[in-house]
Amino acid sequence: MMLLPCPWCGPRNASEFRYVGETGPRPDPTTATPEQWRRHLYFHANPRGWVRESWYHRAGCRRYFAAERHTATNEVRSSGGHS
Numbered sequence: 001m002m003l004l005p006c007p008w009c010g011p012r013n014a015s016e017f018r019y020v021g022e023t024g025p026r027p028d029p030t031t032a033t034p035e036q037w038r039r040h041l042y043f044h045a046n047p048r049g050w051v052r053e054s055w056y057h058r059a060g061c062r063r064y065f066a067a068e069r070h071t072a073t074n075e076v077r078s079s080g081g082h083s
Helices: 034-042
Strands: 003-006 010-013 018-021 052-055 064-070 077-082
Touching: 003 064, 003 077
Parallel strands: none
Antiparallel strands: 003 010, 018 052, 052 064, 064 077
């Protein structure tokens, strides 16, 4: 069982959450080309180590938050929330 640390509800089972994606800048919707959107949506670095991700607590407080996850061990540490 993988636990995710919700900043508002505390540690909860990963089944309560929806993975939103890697955090970081998104292409500007008014100027981005289809190629830029394709790269943003489908191409990811998939590094070994710590990555910063966005999660949505769908079965709890229904808030979005960022967390850091180690891709090799699935160890998770909270990075704070954002609503």
